[in-house]
Amino acid sequence: xxxxxxxxxxxxxxxxxxxxxxxxxxxxxxxxxxxxxxxxxxxxxxxxxxxxxxxxxxxxxxxxxxxxxxxxxxxxxxxxxxxxxxxxxxxxxxxxxxxxxxxxxxxxxxxxxxxxxxxxxxxxxxxxxxxxxxxxxxxxxxxxxxxxxxxxxxxxxxxxxxxxxxxxxxxxxxxxxxxxxxxxxxxxxxxxxxxxxxxxxxxxxxxxxxxxxxxxxxxxxxxxxxxxxxxxxxxxxxxxxxxxxxxxxxxxxxxxxxxxxxxxxxxxxxxxxxxxxxxxxxxxxxxxxxxxxxxxxxxxxxxxxxxxxxxxxxxxxxxxxxxxxxxxxxxxxx
Numbered sequence: 001x002x003x004x005x006x007x008x009x010x011x012x013x014x015x016x017x018x019x020x021x022x023x024x025x026x027x028x029x030x031x032x033x034x035x036x037x038x039x040x041x042x043x044x045x046x047x048x049x050x051x052x053x054x055x056x057x058x059x060x061x062x063x064x065x066x067x068x069x070x071x072x073x074x075x076x077x078x079x080x081x082x083x084x085x086x087x088x089x090x091x092x093x094x095x096x097x098x099x100x101x102x103x104x105x106x107x108x109x110x111x112x113x114x115x116x117x118x119x120x121x122x123x124x125x126x127x128x129x130x131x132x133x134x135x136x137x138x139x140x141x142x143x144x145x146x147x148x149x150x151x152x153x154x155x156x157x158x159x160x161x162x163x164x165x166x167x168x169x170x171x172x173x174x175x176x177x178x179x180x181x182x183x184x185x186x187x188x189x190x191x192x193x194x195x196x197x198x199x200x201x202x203x204x205x206x207x208x209x210x211x212x213x214x215x216x217x218x219x220x221x222x223x224x225x226x227x228x229x230x231x232x233x234x235x236x237x238x239x240x241x242x243x244x245x246x247x248x249x250x251x252x253x254x255x256x257x258x259x260x261x262x263x264x265x266x267x268x269x270x271x272x273x274x275x276x277x278x279x280x281x282x283x284x285x286x287x288x289x290x291x292x293x294x295x296x297x298x299x300x301x302x303x304x305x306x307x308x309x310x311x312x313x314x315x316x317x318x319x320x321x322x323x324x325x326x327x328x329x330x331x332x333x334x
Contacts, residue, residue, distance in 0.1 A: 004043050004283065005128045005160075007053040007151060008036030008137045009111035009144075010065050011087045013272070013311060019095040032068045033311025034087075035136045035167075038273045042280030042301065042313040044072045046320075048287075051075040053124055053151075057086040057110045072312075078124040082110035091272065094242040100271070106140070107174070115143040116150045124151070131155040132283060133190075134165040138182050139172035145182055152189040156228075161286075164190035165279050168202050180205070188226050192286065193219075194279050196234035210236075212250065212257065219252035230254060231286075233295060235278045235302060243268050245306070249278070249299040251291060258292045263303040263328070270309045277305035277313035281320070293324075300324055 011034045016025035040050040052074050056062040058081035065086060069076050087109030094100040106112065125131070133152065138145035155162055166183045173179050184203055187193070197208045200218040204225060208214040219232040231253045238246040244266050250259040281298030289297060300323040305313040 003127070003129045004040065004048050004050045005053065005125060005131045005151075005155070006036040006040040006050060007131075007133060007148060008034055009087055009106065009109065009140065010034045010037050010052075010054050010056055010069070011089055011106065012061065012065070013089055013091055015091045015093060019093050019098075021092050022090070029309075031310040031312075032065050033273060035134045035165075035276055036132065037069065037074075038276035038311050038313070039132055039134075039280045039283070040074055041069070041072045042277050042305075042315075043284050044074055045314060046280065046284045046317045048284055049075075051078060051124070051128070053078045053119060055080040055082050055111045055114045055118065057081070058083055059085075061086050062110070078119070080114070080118050082113060084108060084110040084113055086110055087112075093270065096241050096243050099242055104172075111144065112141050113143065114141075114147050116147045119147055119151065121151045121154045125155055125158060125160070128155070128158070128160055130161045130163065130283060130287075132163045132165070132279065133186065134279075135167040135183055136169065136172065138186060139169060139179065142175050142177065145177065149186060149189075152186060156189050161192065162190045162228075163192040163194055163279065163283055165194040165275070166199050166203065167195070167275075168199065188228065190226070191228055191230050192282065193222060193226075193229050193232045194235075194282055195232070196236070212259065215250060216252050216257050223254060231291065233282050233298065235275060235299070238262070245271070247274075247299055247303050249295045249302075251295050253291050258295060260296050260299045263299060263323070265303055265306045268306045271306055273311040273313060274302050274305045276311075277315075278302035280313065284317070296324055297321070 013031045044050045087106035089104045092101045208218040246262040248262045281301035285294030285297040304315045
């Protein structure tokens with residue numbers, strides 16, 4: 001049975017080894033990822049059942065990408081194959097005061113040609129209980145936005161929970177659309193909001209500050225505007241430099257506000273996919289824990305992802321719960 005449904009582009013990431021710039025190196029590493037598939041793999045590593053829906057190149061690179069998803073037991077039966085190439089992005093990993101840098105090559109990728117008629121949503125959502133989407137997918141092209149919207153409408157009609165991570169990245173919106181209007185319509189079909197004041201301000205054209213008081217007020221206004229939203233979870237990142245961050249989380253569930261303590265990440269191995277690890281922690285946690293433990297679990301999942309190279313969080317549920325038990329020294333297990 002497939003409980004969690006994710007929909008979005010699968011990308012190949014290419015990076016120089018270590019913290020080098022491309023001009024310094026002739027050797028590169030590649031990883032597969034993509035915002036929604038990162039969430040799906042993380043949930044699968046926590047023990048969940050996940051189906052990922054996408055459009056992937058019909059070549060040996062696409063075959064390798066599908067095999068990678070299958071390695072984590074993701075159901076790939078709804079993946080469509082295309083003669084267009086897989087989307088690629090290039091990453092230079094920063095260090096200390098030097099930030100990381102990303103360049104995307106996805107405008108004419110296999111996923112960019114997707115349209116509603118290519119996805120059998122009724123079959124794809126069969127046995128599904130939860131649908132997760134992010135603001136990345138509707139930004140890519142009109143076809144991906146329309147396809148996502150059709151899936152969300154049916155998911156809600158089927159009574160599924162829907163989590164929204166409406167990340168707004170202005171550089172991705174290339175087609176004729178008003179991002180705020182698009183995201184607003186998609187959020188109206190969602191039940192759990194994974195985002196903070198920035199995302200709420202973008203949706204509601206407000207100017208709430210980052211204080212806890214304003215976060216609560218913003219969350220209350222969001223729920224008033226979108227009555228289907230039941231809970232809001234926000235990840236807070238404090239950046240000391242590129243290699244040292246602090247992570248904590250806060251939430252408003254319509255009745256109470258809660259906040260976690262900071263988790264100190266003093267030596268970041270890779271920060272790509274850490275927000276996806278947080279979202280996966282929320283989705284997994286809400287099916288097993290109360291709201292506060294869910295938020296703690298998600299924050300710890302986000303923190304431990306910083307220790308894994310690549311886009312995906314390889315931690316299992318036991319690894320994350322160990323952090324919640326205070327085991328943060330990294331001592332050798334025997």
